[in-house]
Amino acid sequence: MNTNHHPIDGDQQREARLTAYALGQLDEQERAAVEAELAASEKAREEVRTTRVLANYVYEATCRDQSLRPSPGLRLAVEERLRQLEVAAEGGPSASPPAKPLGRSHRRLWGLLALAACLLVAAVPSYMFLTGLGRFGDRRELARRELARRELASPLSEAQAAPEAAPEFATGEPEARRERAAGDASGRLSARDMASSEGRASELSAVLQPPGQPAGRAAAMASEPASALRPGLTAPRENSKYDSSSMPGLSPGGGYGARSSAGVGSYGSGSGAMPGYPGREGGGMSGMGGMGPGPGAMPAEGKPGLEMKEMKPKADGVFRPTVRSDRGRSSPASEAAAPQAGPAWRDASQQQTRFQAGVPTGQIVVPTPSKTPMLMPGPGGYKLGGPAADKKFDGETEELLGGVAPPGTEEYQQIAENPFRSATDHPLSTFSIDVDTASYANVRRFLRQGTLPPRDAVRIEEMLNYFPYRDPPPKAGEPFSVSLEAAQCPWNNEHRLVRIGLAGRQIERGQRGPSNLVFLLDVSGSMDEPDKLPLVKEAMKMLVRELTEDDRVAIVTYAETTGVRLESTNAGNKAKILDSIDSLTAGGRTNGGAGIQLAYEEALKHFRRDGTNRVILATDGDLNVGITQDDELVRLIRDKKESGVLLTVLGVGTGNLKDSKLEKLADKGNGSYAYLDSVREARRVLVEQIAGSLVTIAKDVKIQVEFNPAEVASYRLIGYENRRLAARDFDDDRKDAGEIGAGHHVTALYEIVSARAAPTRAAEEQPLRYQRPAKSELTDDARSGQLLTLQLRYKRPNEDQSNLLEFALRDAGKRFGEASADFQFAAAVASFGMILRGSPYRGQATLKGVEEIAASALRDDPGGHRAEFLDLVRGAEQLRGHE
């Protein structure tokens, strides 16, 4: 009931009134007022039209649903009740019978019917009880047969003609007939629809195939979907990857829950536009296919047409931030906007942006990946080679993919990859940073076991962020530095690639500040495997050995019984803590919720305002609670986050990893998620990266990139699907985002189609039916030659208002070989991820190509992790070879 009582501002009232007008609910006075408004605004008239159409569908769907039938016993029960009341009031049914020919038999029939009713009323609920959620038809059938039997048993069978009996039988027979008829009708309809929707499904999946297809065929197919989709009552494009599955962020398994619903929405609005405009998409594809130079014509001096402007700042390509003292918005004005329970798929960019004015129309352009071959490193720089010469290319990678199912009972959140978006229509790309690394360790686990990872276990941003990079450290007083670099894209060498790199401030051992830690350990039966509880224990002990007497540790375990295993103990007393850890054994069922409560309480008892307060949860994810309790758990964590106690989630184990759940818990709890597949990884996360794991240097870090349509035709953010935000969330300080720990590195990649290389889109556009796209104008800044402007907001750990940083990037036209080792290595990791996912965007990427790039980028290998990556790639190649 609470949600019905939000304060409503004037705008909402007005919008609601418009809707009420559309539904015909207004009285004359209000109608006149609205009609005046409508006369002035085409947009409002359009709104009214579409509201009516939608309302029509809602009404029909609600009220014309033929599948509901009256409850069988209901009428009898009601009649019985009425009879009881009558008896009670009048002292007997015989008190006032009028002189009717059927008087006596009437009474007897009524009596029998009442008897039957009683028995039936008793029978129906007990039958319902017996069958539980049994099918309704069975019950009705039973009731009818029962009643028929009793009727036949009575000598008054001829009284079937009597009006009292009539309703029951009248409803009985025609009902069955009606139902059958409806069933047939719906059956036929369904078969037809299924055929057409299946047909469309195969058409669409063909249109969206990865590169092997010639552009011509794509164009031919484009016209088919256009006609197939138009006709009315057919299923929408849920078979498209970008459509219904673009909603995953909203499901319980999603990254940010309510937050990411906003993010998913802004992309959903884009991809949601696809159903109506398949023709355009097809046109776009064929257009792009025609534009690239033929194979062998590798651009010699950088891209044709791209200005070779000098990058203004230093040669290292690092842009120093201009710190604007622009605080984020959390004013009452935005409070009023909050209760808008409106969903988040709004088209984000209604605002004035730096590079253009005007209203984007939400169209999508999907460029055909070029078929020129991948760049391969060679002795004299980069050369053409690889897949164009290799006939088996498409077949190979197709075999590699094959949609591996998660083993055992592991669970992964489905990811729909970000598509290319037009810079004119969607100039803003907004997302929250993420420092989770679990996906890389998990993928490593699969590959080491000799199997390919399930597609959705591969989150490219987590793979990118596993590795340290050589980005320069931040200036004194700043929490991180930001680097930008642009060069040729190796898997699609017509495209450019932009790398954004954040480097968090390092913290020396001694400077860490006091830590108040609570280990929350799952000791249920499922943890009783060598790669689970024993590994967790080892990891905890490693961490404890790194702590000092400024720190405190408590241990809370949860299983059948939940309790504080060790009260918060000063970490100077290592022996006591280590002993307590050693004594842990697994057994019993899981009761995650209670454990979390307790852990946070323990943390709060010894809260350190001047240090880090953290719950470290280690589990295989099997919290073993039902769905409603899952939501409660998530809500619990979200509430707890407000207390200032952060959460680190460590996942362990194979065969039962609830990856989606664990990632969500970490997000909700302002924390990070790492997967421990080995003692070595435990050491990396809890010892080498201890500062990063324990100390947060900036929170709610959000990135918003504005692309310049004069330079960029379209762009694609690689990864970060669960981290996307709506454009307006960027300035909204109440919207949560990711944290960055000391020494953490964050990398994000954008693949870019340059505006100078792509043909103008006007030629291929299919005319819209209901609107003419507004032409947007470019501002002066658009002529600056800048590729994009990056804005970044962050809050210091104890503050609630964000700070804004801003950078601009000009593309110097570097070839891939000229880019930094960091850039090349990140590109290799992203390629690898896309291959493992079977991404349609992987272009010409091959495992061989990835291996060669990674090998050459090994010249700089902080921590030795890149060498390990190379091993994994080689291992994946071998796996493919065995098939």
Add this chain to the structure above:
Amino acid sequence: MTTDTAFGQRREWVLSVLDRYEIPLIRFAKRLLGDEDAARDVVQHTLLRLCDQSPEELRDRVAPWLFTVCRNKAIDWMRARRRTTPWEEAEMPSFRSREPDPAAVAERHDLYARINQVIEQLPAGQREAITLWAEGLGSREIARIVGTSEGNARVLIHRALKSLRQHPLARHLLAGPLPREIHLPRPCGDEVHI
């Protein structure tokens, strides 16, 4: 029996109300509870309570009365079985695709069923408002049934349509050919063509 007596009249009235409103009530309760069996239980309780009412008192207000009682029973039912009712949960629509497999999704061919599924995922306040509207109740009646102001009821309906508008299914519907006639509910169920 006969319509001559007071009880005869009441019986006629109750049965005709039952005929007219049983299915709409089941629909409404099913939208609230998500469970058809529970919905039927609740509607049975509601209609049995109707037996206690006098036709003269309720004459014009039958529909709002029915939906109010039904709603209250639904809330009771939910409270007895869960700790929270949908109204106390998040306000965001919880659209989710349950089938990651496109082939399985393509099998759901019935448009109305799909629209209903989308509606079922709206937040409770929006869901019940739009359902009551579809059943032919006006904003003032809806406001009284759910216990809020008329302005707020309008806003709920508006928000429901807004939420639906931005679901991919709706986008698809709006992009396709429009229905030749628009049918909207008239007060208490009769259709009006616009």
